[in-house]
Amino acid sequence: MIYFDQVSKIYNGGSIALDDVTLSIAPKEFISIVGHSGAGKTTLLKMLLAEERPSRGGVFFESTDVHGLPKLGLNNFRRRIGTVFQDFRLLPNKTAYENIAFAMEAAGRSDGEIESDVPHVLDLVDLEDKMWNFPRELSGGERQRVAIARAIVNQPDIVIADEPTGNLDPINTYEVVQILKKINNLGTMVILTTHNKGVIDSVGGRVITMDNGKVVRDDKKGKYAL
Amino acid sequence: MIWINIKRIIKSGFVSFWRNSVVSFASILVMTMTLFVLGSILFVGATLEASLNQIRNKVDINVYFVTEAPEEDILSLRDSLESLPEISSIEYVSREEALFRFRARHENDQLTLQALDELGENPLGANLNIKAKETSQYEGIAEFLEDESALSTAEGTPIIDKVNYFQNKNAIDKLTRIIDSSETFSFIIIAILVIASIIITFNTIRLAIYTSKDEISVMKLVGASNSYIRGPFVFEGIMYGVVSAIITLILFYPMTIWLGPLTENFFSDINLFDYYIDQFSKIFFIVLGSGVILGAVSSYLAVRKYLRK
Known part of the structure; x- marks a missing residue:
C-alpha cells in the first residue's frame, strides 16, 4: 500500500535527513518507527504527507507517486490520512467539536454527517462531555484524544502518529496507545514514531529502527533496540 | 456543495472575528486610521478644488470695443467665441450698461461725473x-x-479697441502656475498618504494572519483546499473593512460639524459639513469599498504566503 523507493533527502546545507530508504508497509499494519532525535523519523512522515519533497527516489501510495499529485489530488490524498502530533496541533480558536468538524468539512461531508459523527467519535475517545471546550481548557491527554478523534473521523486508510505520547504522563500514554490499537484493530494502518520503550512493548507490532537517516533494523516482532 | 462551503466560510470567518477579539480590535483600529486618511483626502480635495475655483473665477479678460462698433458685429463675435470649447461664460456689456456701471462705480466722485456730463455723449x-x-x-x-x-x-477701422489680457498676462500666468503646482503637490501628497496607509494596513493584517500560520498548516494537513482555508481569512478581512468604514463614517460626522463653519469662513465657497451630507452616498461607497477591497486583498495576499509552503 505504501512504498518508499530509495528515498533520500538532502537539505541545502548538505545535511542528510534520509539516506536511500526503501520500505514497504502493508494495509492494516501497525508499525512503530524508533530512533534518536534527528534519525529521520519525522522527515519520513513528512515525505509521506508530501509536506517535503525527496531529493531522490519516490513515495508511492497504492502505486501513485504522492509527490506527483496535482493540488486537488494531494488534498484528496491527505483526507485519506489522519495525523496526530506530539504538540497536538489543534486549532486554538475552535472547540473540540469544531476541530473535529473542520476535518469533516474539509472532506466535503454534509452537516448531517458532521452532527452525527462528531459526537460519536468524541464518545470513542471518551470526551463527549468536553466537546464545547477550547483546547486551552483541556489537559494534554484530552487534547491528544481530540487530535486522535480528528484523525479518525473521516475513516482514513492510514493514521500517522508522530510522537503522540511525547508530552503525556504514563496514564494518558497508556490510554492513547490503547486507542491507537483499537483503531488498528478496526482495519486502519497505523504508523507511529516514538522514543518510548513502554509504548513499543505495549504495541508489539513491527518496529523499524532508524539512525542517521537510514533504516538500520526492521523487526517484525516488535523489539525496541537503540 | 459550493453554497454549503460559502456558508461555512462565512460562519467560520465571523466566529473567528469575535474569538480573535484582540487581533480584530488592533486590525480595525489601524484600518480605521487608514480609511480616515483616505476619506479626509476627499475633504481636502473638495476644499482645494473650491479654493482653486475661487481663484479661477477671479480671472477673466475683457474685450473693449470702439464706440462706433455696431452691436450686431459685437454679438456675432460673442457667438463665435461661445463656440470655443475653452469658454466658460461670456457677458455682453452694452455701451449704455457700461455707462451705467461707470456712473455707479464713481457715484462719490463728483469731478469725474461732472466731466462725463460735460462731454455730452x-x-x-x-x-x-x-x-x-x-x-x-x-x-x-x-x-x-x-x-x-x-x-x-x-469706415474701415477695427471694432476691437483693446483686449486686457496682454496687460494682465503676467498675473494670469502666475496664477496658472500656482494652480498647476497646487494640483501636482496635492496629488503627490495624496499618493504618498494613500500608499503609506495601504502598506500599514497590509502589514497589520499580515501580522494578524501570521499568528494563524500554524493553524493554516494544520488545515492543510487535514486536507482542506486552499480556497477553503483562505475563505474565512478573506471574509474576516472584509469584516475589518466594513466595521472600520462604519466607524470612519461616524467619526466624520462630528469632525465635519466642527470643521464646516471654519472652512466656510476661510474658503467661503465650501462648508465641509454640507459637502459631507450632500456627497454622503459617494463618500460612503468610496470608504466602504476601500475598506472591503483593502481587507480582502491584504488577507488574500497574506494567506497565500503560507499556502505556498
Missing part, C-alpha cells in the same frame, strides 16, 4: 467679459481675438 464702448474654463486657456482666446481684430467698422 457716451464715451464708453461696449465690452465682452470672458471667463475661460482654465486659466491657461486665456492665451488661446486672446490669440483668437487678435485674429478677429481685423473685423472693421464701415
Whole structure:
C-alpha cells in the first residue's frame, strides 16, 4: 500500500535527513518507527504527507507517486490520512467539536454527517462531555484524544502518529496507545514514531529502527533496540 | 456543495472575528486610521478644488470695443467665441450698461461725473467679459481675438479697441502656475498618504494572519483546499473593512460639524459639513469599498504566503 523507493533527502546545507530508504508497509499494519532525535523519523512522515519533497527516489501510495499529485489530488490524498502530533496541533480558536468538524468539512461531508459523527467519535475517545471546550481548557491527554478523534473521523486508510505520547504522563500514554490499537484493530494502518520503550512493548507490532537517516533494523516482532 | 462551503466560510470567518477579539480590535483600529486618511483626502480635495475655483473665477479678460462698433458685429463675435470649447461664460456689456456701471462705480466722485456730463455723449464702448474654463486657456482666446481684430467698422477701422489680457498676462500666468503646482503637490501628497496607509494596513493584517500560520498548516494537513482555508481569512478581512468604514463614517460626522463653519469662513465657497451630507452616498461607497477591497486583498495576499509552503 505504501512504498518508499530509495528515498533520500538532502537539505541545502548538505545535511542528510534520509539516506536511500526503501520500505514497504502493508494495509492494516501497525508499525512503530524508533530512533534518536534527528534519525529521520519525522522527515519520513513528512515525505509521506508530501509536506517535503525527496531529493531522490519516490513515495508511492497504492502505486501513485504522492509527490506527483496535482493540488486537488494531494488534498484528496491527505483526507485519506489522519495525523496526530506530539504538540497536538489543534486549532486554538475552535472547540473540540469544531476541530473535529473542520476535518469533516474539509472532506466535503454534509452537516448531517458532521452532527452525527462528531459526537460519536468524541464518545470513542471518551470526551463527549468536553466537546464545547477550547483546547486551552483541556489537559494534554484530552487534547491528544481530540487530535486522535480528528484523525479518525473521516475513516482514513492510514493514521500517522508522530510522537503522540511525547508530552503525556504514563496514564494518558497508556490510554492513547490503547486507542491507537483499537483503531488498528478496526482495519486502519497505523504508523507511529516514538522514543518510548513502554509504548513499543505495549504495541508489539513491527518496529523499524532508524539512525542517521537510514533504516538500520526492521523487526517484525516488535523489539525496541537503540 | 459550493453554497454549503460559502456558508461555512462565512460562519467560520465571523466566529473567528469575535474569538480573535484582540487581533480584530488592533486590525480595525489601524484600518480605521487608514480609511480616515483616505476619506479626509476627499475633504481636502473638495476644499482645494473650491479654493482653486475661487481663484479661477477671479480671472477673466475683457474685450473693449470702439464706440462706433455696431452691436450686431459685437454679438456675432460673442457667438463665435461661445463656440470655443475653452469658454466658460461670456457677458455682453452694452455701451449704455457700461455707462451705467461707470456712473455707479464713481457715484462719490463728483469731478469725474461732472466731466462725463460735460462731454455730452457716451464715451464708453461696449465690452465682452470672458471667463475661460482654465486659466491657461486665456492665451488661446486672446490669440483668437487678435485674429478677429481685423473685423472693421464701415469706415474701415477695427471694432476691437483693446483686449486686457496682454496687460494682465503676467498675473494670469502666475496664477496658472500656482494652480498647476497646487494640483501636482496635492496629488503627490495624496499618493504618498494613500500608499503609506495601504502598506500599514497590509502589514497589520499580515501580522494578524501570521499568528494563524500554524493553524493554516494544520488545515492543510487535514486536507482542506486552499480556497477553503483562505475563505474565512478573506471574509474576516472584509469584516475589518466594513466595521472600520462604519466607524470612519461616524467619526466624520462630528469632525465635519466642527470643521464646516471654519472652512466656510476661510474658503467661503465650501462648508465641509454640507459637502459631507450632500456627497454622503459617494463618500460612503468610496470608504466602504476601500475598506472591503483593502481587507480582502491584504488577507488574500497574506494567506497565500503560507499556502505556498
